[in-house]
Amino acid sequence: MPHAIGADPRPRTRRSPDGRWRVAGLRCRACAEVAAYTWPVCPRCRGPVEPADFGPTGTVWSSTVVRIPVPGRTPPYALAYVDLDDGPRVLAHVVDAAEPATIGGRVRLTAPTADGDPRVEALA
Amino acid sequence: MSAVAVHGVGTSHFGRQPERDAIALAHDAVREALTDAGVDRVDAVWVGTVFGPAGVAQRTLRALGITGVPVLTVENACASGTTAFLEAHEAVRTGRYGRVLALGIEQMSTAFSGAITPEPSDPEQRGGLALPALYAMSAARYLHLGAVTPAELAAVSVKNHAHALHNPRAQYSGSYTVEQVLGSRMIADPLTVLQCCPTSDGAAAAVLAPATGGPREVRVRGAALRSGRVWDHSSPHVWGYDIVRDTTADALAAAGLHAATDVDVVEVHDAFTIGEIVTTEALGLVPEGAGGKAAAAGVTALGGTHPVNPSGGLLSRGHPLGATGLAQLAEITWQLRGEAGGRQVDGARLGLVETMGGGVSVLDGNACVVAVLEGP
Ligand SMILES: [Zn+2]
Numbered sequence: 001m002p003h004a005i006g007a008d009p010r011p012r013t014r015r016s017p018d019g020r021w022r023v024a025g026l027r028c029r030a031c032a033e034v035a036a037y038t039w040p041v042c043p044r045c046r047g048p049v050e051p052a053d054f055g056p057t058g059t060v061w062s063s064t065v066v067r068i069p070v071p072g073r074t075p076p077y078a079l080a081y082v083d084l085d086d087g088p089r090v091l092a093h094v095v096d097a098a099e100p101a102t103i104g105g106r107v108r109l110t111a112p113t114a115d116g117d118p119r120v121e122a123l124a
Numbered sequence: 125m126s127a128v129a130v131h132g133v134g135t136s137h138f139g140r141q142p143e144r145d146a147i148a149l150a151h152d153a154v155r156e157a158l159t160d161a162g163v164d165r166v167d168a169v170w171v172g173t174v175f176g177p178a179g180v181a182q183r184t185l186r187a188l189g190i191t192g193v194p195v196l197t198v199e200n201a202c203a204s205g206t207t208a209f210l211e212a213h214e215a216v217r218t219g220r221y222g223r224v225l226a227l228g229i230e231q232m233s234t235a236f237s238g239a240i241t242p243e244p245s246d247p248e249q250r251g252g253l254a255l256p257a258l259y260a261m262s263a264a265r266y267l268h269l270g271a272v273t274p275a276e277l278a279a280v281s282v283k284n285h286a287h288a289l290h291n292p293r294a295q296y297s298g299s300y301t302v303e304q305v306l307g308s309r310m311i312a313d314p315l316t317v318l319q320c321c322p323t324s325d326g327a328a329a330a331v332l333a334p335a336t337g338g339p340r341e342v343r344v345r346g347a348a349l350r351s352g353r354v355w356d357h358s359s360p361h362v363w364g365y366d367i368v369r370d371t372t373a374d375a376l377a378a379a380g381l382h383a384a385t386d387v388d389v390v391e392v393h394d395a396f397t398i399g400e401i402v403t404t405e406a407l408g409l410v411p412e413g414a415g416g417k418a419a420a421a422g423v424t425a426l427g428g429t430h431p432v433n434p435s436g437g438l439l440s441r442g443h444p445l446g447a448t449g450l451a452q453l454a455e456i457t458w459q460l461r462g463e464a465g466g467r468q469v470d471g472a473r474l475g476l477v478e479t480m481g482g483g484v485s486v487l488d489g490n491a492c493v494v495a496v497l498e499g500p
Contacts, residue, residue, distance in 0.1 A: 006244075006245060008250070009244075009245055009246060009247040009250055010247045010250050010251050011247065033354070033358075034357075035356070035486065037247070037486075043354050043486060044353075044354045061265065061357070062261040062262070062264045062265040062268070063261070063264055064257050064260035064261055064264055064312045064313050064314075065310075065312065065313045066252060066254060066256070066257050066260075066311075066312050067309075067310050067311060067312065067313075068238060068239055068254070068256070068311050068312070069238055069239075070238075070239060070241075070242060070252060070254045071241045071242075073252050077252060079251075079252060079253060079257055079261075081261055083357045087357075088356055088357055089356050089357035091247075091248045091251045091253055091485075093251075093252070099313070100264060100313050103264060103265065103268040104268070117251050117252065118251070
């Protein structure tokens with residue numbers, strides 16, 4: 001790697017008191033934009049933001065399985081862009097998926113991967 | 125303000141060349157471009173590179189005897205070379221410098237053993253979203269929507285590999301079938317290895333100066349650059365569509381053209397098959413959702429109504445990131461002069477270059493550059 005890995009930039013998932021996993025992000029107080037990040041201002045309108053949690057359920061917008069070696073990763077691994085209900089689109093790993101997750105399918109946030117990636121599981 | 129022309133272009137060979145350094149690659153490109161332009165001096169240099177180490181521009185140029193002139197290095201992911209071109213164009217257009225060299229350099233085979241290492245300070249790349257996976261997400265979404273079929277995706281690879289049979293500088297070429305493309309090794313579903321650009325080393329260069337009406341000058345009709353807006357759950361299109369559409373509109377307006385269909389030949393950013401399909405739609409060469417059908421029907425092949433990537437594109441010529449934009453520009457320059465040999469688009473008078481650079485999460489591309497050129 002050309003340089004050291006600094007602060008982890010990935011969305012943070014955490015377990016709420018009700019036992020469900022949610023992403024800690026932001027909501028814009030000006031334009032209602034939501035994002036899975038705790039950035040200082042709204043990326044769409046520069047408006048003021050407040051913390052907001054999203055999830056645990058969402059819909060798969062698209063998905064793939066990465067089958068090539070990527071530094072720090074063991075292939076194959078399944079990824080999905082998940083549009084959380086009333087929340088932002090997040091990149092998530094998919095539990096036990098040998099094939100791409102069904103697009104349009106319903107998923108739920110679960111505990112992050114051992115590497116610290118947001119993760120979802122398919123809902124039956 | 126001056127009308128600006130491309131007076132000379134040059135490139136290295138494209139391919140895995142770990143035994144050749146940036147100096148050797150750049151020498152091939154710069155010597156050819158200066159000779160092509162019939163000059164031996166420039167007033168300034170813009171260099172596009174992505175993974176080149178700090179100082180690579182000056183370290184390379186001093187070995188080519190280009191010292192004591194302003195050197196500026198720009199990075200815009202895959203659009204770095206085209207960004208160097210755009211800035212060189214602006215410098216000449218506004219009279220800041222009289223004659224400017226735009227150079228793109230990238231040596232990837234010594235930097236990565238396979239796919240580009242995802243950038244750990246970017247959230248989605250840190251999460252494992254290597255670039256093939258980003259494009260795979262678009263391809264999977266298009267398949268889900270019925271906007272493309274697997275065979276139509278493969279048709280882009282078949283076409284561009286066939287085009288490259290006529291390009292001696294290309295990294296790869298071949299007469300493949302759709303079945304062979306779909307049956308090749310899976311990289312990130314649904315993209316197979318023959319649908320992904322290779323790891324490449326290379327350099328490309330162009331000499332820009334005021335237009336004088338010379339018989340080999342290719343005039344820059346218009347050029348534009350945009351960086352991406354937010355791309356997220358509320359975006360109407362797949363990643364990269366809107367920025368290409370909007371940058372194209374800017375470039376066409378600057379060129380005084382109504383539509384991309386007015387041009388005779390285009391070179392677009394086909395790092396992956398889905399990229400060319402989305403781009404032909406976003407350019408307006410074909411209607412939205414018709415990019416795959418156009419590729420499969422030969423509309424975008426040499427001899428078709430709208431030839432796309434006669435060079436073989438990134439898929440076959442290769443994709444040394446910072447050099448790619450200027451390699452695309454060199455191809456369009458040769459096409460508009462009628463010097464493209466077996467891959468010549470007959471009678472091409474207007475050409476367009478589009479390069480898309482990306483990788484930053486939540487943005488619809490780090491940068492897109494579109495340029496419209498006119499032959500002598
Ligand atoms: Zn906002």
